[in-house]
Amino acid sequence: MSYTLLTTVKISALAFTFFCAASFADQDHEHRRESLRALDASIQQLGMDVSSAERDAIASAMLAGLDVSRAAQQQNSPRYGDRFRRDAHAKATGCLRAEFEVNGDIPNQFRHSVFANPGRRYQAWIRFSNGDMLVQTDGEKDARGMAIKLMGVNGTPLAPELGAGGTQDFLMANNQAFFNRNIHDYAENMQHLARLDRSGWFFSLWPPRLHLKQLVRAAQTVSSTIDTPLQERYFSILPYRLGETEIKFASRPCAGADYPITVDQSDENFLTAQLADNLQSASACFDFVVQPRNTDANTPLDDATVIWEEKDSPFIPIARIHIPPQTFTSEAQWEFCENLSMNPWRGVGEWEPLGSLNRARRLVYHAVSEFRHTSNNAPQQEPEGWCLPGEVCTPQQGLNIVKPTWPLPRCFDALARSVDGQVLDSQCADDSYAIDFSAQKVEAGAAPGSSAATKSIQSHY
Numbered sequence: 001m002s003y004t005l006l007t008t009v010k011i012s013a014l015a016f017t018f019f020c021a022a023s024f025a026d027q028d029h030e031h032r033r034e035s036l037r038a039l040d041a042s043i044q045q046l047g048m049d050v051s052s053a054e055r056d057a058i059a060s061a062m063l064a065g066l067d068v069s070r071a072a073q074q075q076n077s078p079r080y081g082d083r084f085r086r087d088a089h090a091k092a093t094g095c096l097r098a099e100f101e102v103n104g105d106i107p108n109q110f111r112h113s114v115f116a117n118p119g120r121r122y123q124a125w126i127r128f129s130n131g132d133m134l135v136q137t138d139g140e141k142d143a144r145g146m147a148i149k150l151m152g153v154n155g156t157p158l159a160p161e162l163g164a165g166g167t168q169d170f171l172m173a174n175n176q177a178f179f180n181r182n183i184h185d186y187a188e189n190m191q192h193l194a195r196l197d198r199s200g201w202f203f204s205l206w207p208p209r210l211h212l213k214q215l216v217r218a219a220q221t222v223s224s225t226i227d228t229p230l231q232e233r234y235f236s237i238l239p240y241r242l243g244e245t246e247i248k249f250a251s252r253p254c255a256g257a258d259y260p261i262t263v264d265q266s267d268e269n270f271l272t273a274q275l276a277d278n279l280q281s282a283s284a285c286f287d288f289v290v291q292p293r294n295t296d297a298n299t300p301l302d303d304a305t306v307i308w309e310e311k312d313s314p315f316i317p318i319a320r321i322h323i324p325p326q327t328f329t330s331e332a333q334w335e336f337c338e339n340l341s342m343n344p345w346r347g348v349g350e351w352e353p354l355g356s357l358n359r360a361r362r363l364v365y366h367a368v369s370e371f372r373h374t375s376n377n378a379p380q381q382e383p384e385g386w387c388l389p390g391e392v393c394t395p396q397q398g399l400n401i402v403k404p405t406w407p408l409p410r411c412f413d414a415l416a417r418s419v420d421g422q423v424l425d426s427q428c429a430d431d432s433y434a435i436d437f438s439a440q441k442v443e444a445g446a447a448p449g450s451s452a453a454t455k456s457i458q459s460h461y
């Protein structure tokens with residue numbers, strides 16, 4: 001197993017975010033204003049082309065993000081331990097090994113960044129999560145997240161302050177719209193959230209305030225109860241640029257995917273138990289799809305409350321995500337998962353998050369991640385493969401399989417045709433990217449359902 005410590009040159013100003021993070025606890029207004037000014041300067045140094053009003057909003061969102069982390073830690077502790085967590089999507093329901101395979105018939109216009117080579121396969125980690133900043137029982141209504149980290153990617157990193165490259169992250173949630181239009185909404189809303197006041201920005205009697213559309217979106221965001229993370233659709237919500245095309249992306253369960261519901265849903269960690277049960281011997285599958293922007297329709301880049309309607313711009317499959325049968329509930333794996341960092345700006349080549357909320361995420365995710373890692377004295381590392389830190393393992397670590405049996409790789413699909421009429425590349429012809437599944441099953445830890453696995457599921461929070 002090998003890991004690269006992120007020793008990459010970091011833009012010096014960003015180191016300041018950490019300084020701020022470590023010293024905000026008892027600061028007065030004057031200190032806070034100073035911190036805002038310094039954050040403002042660091043945003044300018046990143047060379048981001050934003051107005052001064054936007055810079056102020058980003059800086060304010062960063063400070064509020066750190067306040068939320070602290071407030072949430074106090075609420076989560078001591079029942080769920082004293083560690084600082086992500087200030088959104090705090091609870092993981094599973095952290096899984098997966099394979100991400102670019103479709104052989106990916107249309108030319110999308111062949112950029114990690115999608116440049118049809119048939120290319122990447123090892124990946126997927127973190128499924130509940131959206132709240134507090135650790136809650138899985139039966140609570142909440143947003144659900146799916147964050148994917150591809151490894152072994154080539155190309156120039158988009159945000160050098162996040163590391164030397166080699167990984168690309170895709171962050172999604174199971175709703176199509178966000179509850180704030182832009183970073184200005186978000187920064188105001190976060191001021192309330194940092195005081196654990198979840199509704200104050202959306203409506204209040206005094207001062208009189210009503211953000212009706214945002215309120216509806218917020219209600220939609222936190223309204224889902226699910227049986228398993230495997231049967232949800234997940235959306236980027238915000239737009240990106242892939243090559244020359246403005247897109248949103250999503251992942252959806254493959255056609256025919258069906259996961260038996262087998263566990264007691266009154267258990268507070270039943271989503272983890274359900275994943276463990278389904279993945280004990282069967283695999284799971286998602287199509288990764290993109291929705292090109294149709295400028296003839298209402299598809300704004302900087303109003304995240306607006307859904308890009310599928311009738312105006314349908315989703316096009318460009319990759320497939322295989323989640324092989326596996327065991328994933330060891331303490332070491334939960335620990336690894338907690339210390340992962342996902343960031344929409346971690347990516348390579350012709351890939352760019354768009355809109356003011358996305359611009360803010362470049363700094364906010366980084367600041368919050370640095371804060372929690374430093375507070376927890378935890379290592380900040382980008383994984384290079386499926387192996388866990390400190391464990392001796394083979395490339396198939398943790399997988400309960402000899403070779404993937406379902407779904408068949410798309411190269412076996414005799415009916416596969418390019419949607420734009422191009423000659424198809426064979427996805428399986430070039431084995432240099434293929435993952436070797438030929439080795440026999442390796443030590444997979446406790447089988448799901450065994451008492452050891454159940455104990456691990458119950459105790460990881």
Ligand code: HEM
Nearest residue numbers: 086087088089127145147172173178237342357364368369
């Ligand atoms: C609207 C689209 C958004 C989606 C789909 C989304 C999705 C997610 C997901 C899935 C995670 C968990 C990542 C993981 O598993 O490690 C996450 C974490 C987080 N999100 Fe978002 N998010 C969105 C918007 C935002 C915005 C606008 C902000 C702030 C400007 C934000 C701030 C955060 C932070 C601070 C974390 C924790 C990062 C860490 O500690 O590593 N999110 N988000």
